[in-house]
Amino acid sequence: MRKFTIAAIAVLSIAGSGAVYAQYHRPWMEHVRHMRMNPEDRAAFVDARIAAVHAGLKLNADQEKLWPPVEAAVRDFAKLRIDRANARMNAGPGDADRAEDPIARLRQRAEDMGASSAALKKIADAADPLYKTLDEG
Template sequence: MKRTIIAATAAALLASATFGIAAPNYRSAEHPRPSPEQMAENASAMTDARIAALKAGLRLTPDQEKLWPALETALRASADQRIEARKQWREEREARRGPEPRGPEEGGPGAPGGPLAEGPEGDIVARLQQRADRMLERGAALKGLADAAAPLYAMLDPAQQHRFNRLFREAEGPHMALRDGPRERRWEGHGPHRFGPPGPGMHRPPEPDAPEPL
């Protein structure tokens, strides 16, 4: 099953350099929210597909192939870091909510006249520290990725570099956003909205302090 997902996604990537996956409506009883293990497995399969598409699209020469393993290792490390950060954030969010989460509108923490929010969610300093830690971890992963990509990119011919520029964004994940100029603004979209009109249940804004999408 995993190999089928990888092959199908790689083919779609090479065809258009962008691809979308219809997001399930998590609010529907017919589409229950996947477990953390399922989400991690899906993310891993998509990482494999994106990396396979990048390598296939580049059509590396034998000399260029020698530099590929370092880039692939860095891509996987970057993806693993995002997956772990997302998992940790979900666990922290669930811990703050408790078994029966209640918001201000239900008389829970933060409601007028109700108890103050407790834990990291009510402690702005702790939340800033958590965000800083995540940014440092993400920065280290991106630095390693840039260092691994530079030697290979320097050996690519102009046509390969053009394909690399397009496919690398997908290999890094659909969250990839480069802001170097007006032409790059189209890559700033996050999530399924970037690939077309949103579907049911896809209008919810990202939650505060959430890690970047996978």
């Protein structure tokens, strides 16, 4: 059960990033850039992944009480990633100049990493009590 939980939390943590990466880095579909995932689809994708992990854990009643903080932390992280993807998708022509500046990109990347770091720490803090209750079953 612990191995599954570790894998599940890792999957949830990168759920948004995987979907976003796949959305913008599909070399075999470069000619079809108009087929981007809309915000509602991204949210539905995250909901489905969270529900799948929750169902796969098969938590008992005591463990079930520890799930809501984990889910909230994962949703916060996913929202952060989705918001970034939506911002990139909706970037206007004026944003192209800023994107060309390597120093501005480095600063933005550092800010994004800081926010991601805080969100991942929140997931770890929320998942710790639940993780400690799991056994191999």
